[in-house]
Amino acid sequence: MIAAWAHFTDHREDWYYFPIIGNVEYIYYGCKSRSASLSDGRRSYFYKNVLYEDADAAMLRMFEAFLESAPQLVLQLYIIMTETQNDNLLMQIVRVAAMFGSWVGVSWTLVSYHKALRASHNIKEQGLSAYGVIFYYIWRACEAAPRTIVLALFAAQFGFHMLVAIGIHWLAMSIWLGCQKQEMMSKTSRDKWIFNIVIGYVLIFCFQNVQEGQTRYRAMFYYFVTFSENIIMLILWAYFTQHKSEWFYLAAIGTVTSFMVLQIMVQLLYYKLIHPSHKEICIMSNNRPSKRSLNE
Numbered sequence: 001m002i003a004a005w006a007h008f009t010d011h012r013e014d015w016y017y018f019p020i021i022g023n024v025e026y027i028y029y030g031c032k033s034r035s036a037s038l039s040d041g042r043r044s045y046f047y048k049n050v051l052y053e054d055a056d057a058a059m060l061r062m063f064e065a066f067l068e069s070a071p072q073l074v075l076q077l078y079i080i081m082t083e084t085q086n087d088n089l090l091m092q093i094v095r096v097a098a099m100f101g102s103w104v105g106v107s108w109t110l111v112s113y114h115k116a117l118r119a120s121h122n123i124k125e126q127g128l129s130a131y132g133v134i135f136y137y138i139w140r141a142c143e144a145a146p147r148t149i150v151l152a153l154f155a156a157q158f159g160f161h162m163l164v165a166i167g168i169h170w171l172a173m174s175i176w177l178g179c180q181k182q183e184m185m186s187k188t189s190r191d192k193w194i195f196n197i198v199i200g201y202v203l204i205f206c207f208q209n210v211q212e213g214q215t216r217y218r219a220m221f222y223y224f225v226t227f228s229e230n231i232i233m234l235i236l237w238a239y240f241t242q243h244k245s246e247w248f249y250l251a252a253i254g255t256v257t258s259f260m261v262l263q264i265m266v267q268l269l270y271y272k273l274i275h276p277s278h279k280e281i282c283i284m285s286n287n288r289p290s291k292r293s294l295n296e
Helices: 002-008 015-033 040-067 069-082 089-121 130-158 161-178 189-202 216-240 247-274 291-295
Strands: none
Touching (some): 015 040, 040 069, 040 089, 040 189, 069 130, 130 161, 130 216, 130 247, 161 216, 216 247
């Protein structure tokens, strides 16, 4: 999907060079930011570019996690609930470890990107403390877990209809993003809509802010929609499933509801006690220092 986005933009001929170019620029800016022969202003300019390169790389890792780990987690849960398990103990441990790794990986990419994005905005004021990282990780992990579980449960019971539900959510989120005021380096409508489609896919699993300013009402709307979807899919599965006597029936219901409640509690505590500033940042922000900073 990232490749498709690059293919349809003005850089479509060179998209396969992007990782190499990014790494070279990161090393170049890093070396320049440590050079004793440069003035403080020039070192600051190059260091800020290091932070922006890091934020770009973190965003790509986040996209990769949602394109690979998140669908794999849903698929692994689906297989457990639909296939007869004849695996030995070792294979069961490997399967559980793989699911746990996917969950941890998806959650951590959200933390990593959030840290990198805040660092790129304001080095001194916007960073996350150690407690902030812990609370933010728990919040995001509790957001991803119930979503993937209910998608797997719904797929196990209703099959193809799960893809229809995801498609409707994806389309609605992409349109919702298109209605927001975004700041992009590219001004073409084509590039904006491609980006909205990509972020709309991420919004299948978790919230991402794409607009500067207070996120309160946008987050409330998004979580109202996703929580409603989670509850509806869980109720439909619980009512129609033929596995009411299986061990995972009550476990699935209890796990989903517990994670949803825990997410709300941790998220409220994070914003009340730990959030580093009242300024909200967004995935579209572009405060990369200009070359004029070299002369400051």
